[in-house]
Amino acid sequence: MTTSIHALSGAYAVDALDDDERAGFEAHLPGCRDCQVEVAELRRAAAELGHELAEEPPAALRASVLAAISTVRPLPPEAPVVEEPAADTRSTAPTGVVVPLRRSGRRRLANLAVAAAILGVVGVGAVTQPWSPDTSTPSRNLSAADRVLSADDAETVTQKFPDGSSATVTRSVTEGRAVLSTKKMAAPPAGKAFEMWLLIEGRMAPAGLMTEGGDQTFVLTGDGGAATAVGITVEPETGSAAPTTDPIALMEFESA
Known part of the structure; x- marks a missing residue:
């Protein structure tokens, strides 16, 4: 593992590590006070961020989603990745190694995005709006x-x-x-x-x-x-x- 173990605290706080990384970090965590404090603060920030962004969905949302189901084409099922070895002229029987997909792959990418957002909030001490001011009304700006x-x-x-x-x-x-x-x-x-x-x-x-x-x-x-x-x-x-x-x-x- 080339990444510093301390740098994994943000991803660990939002459950964005793979099994090997998580095992290594959890073995390190009990003996590192700095990482313990950082993980606790990041988890608290994640919880507060969720409360700040939570909104009551509009009443018409459920009806519009159900109405759109029949018009949205679902994605095909994911197939396992098969790696074919180099051709062996001594045998005509096809061989291959099946590599199982990680079940948490997509969730990990999403959680890493959340971790990046949380670390940005903790770093600057404030949540900034991701949009620009409205310049259509010059007298205001x-x-x-x-x-x-x-x-x-x-x-x-x-x-x-x-x-x-x-x-x-x-x-x-x-x-x-x-x-x-x-x-x-x-x-x-x-x-x-x-x-x-x-x-x-x-x-x-x-x-x-x-x-x-x-x-x-x-x-x-x-x-x-x-x-x-x-x-x-x-x-x-x-x-x-x-x-x-x-x-x-x-x-x-x-x-x-």
Whole structure:
């Protein structure tokens, strides 16, 4: 047996070992505390998993199964495997060795699948759903930024800088938000930060800080849907209540 005896605890817990493996593991089990604990935990997990997945079958299930019996072709009976020896020119009488099928072969495959599922549950500590989220309803699954960027009324303005970087602001009145995206943006000076502002009814309202350069996307704080422009100024790294410098960018939605 090349497999470590300890690795058989999962298959043993769900009765998925053949006779030789089971005999060897059961001889090992009384003297191995680790395997005893693991087998007990896996059996308990298997029992709990069965309770979690148990559902009351619908009332119409029995009738539908009985109705389908006459339309389903049954599988043919399994035949034993016969291994023919190499031809012997000294005898013309056919010879062969009959190898009996293991009765538990199919059950073992099924139990191994269950064991793999249980080990996956124990390993990550939670049962995960095997299906993907429904992406047919984007409003449920998209992030706040994605909802603004994909909104039907999305309005976008881009400002490019001499060094080749750019800033793009997108707002959606229906979402009530604005999103700022930067490309290759230079980092702010030491001890400083870029502060974003929403221009609402002639007043600049703080909308967030950008302390690093590069490619970034921000959902601006405040009522982006009511803003007529978005500005960027250089401020102390803790931010300011009102702009203290002239904007390095002012993106007005009227020009979109």
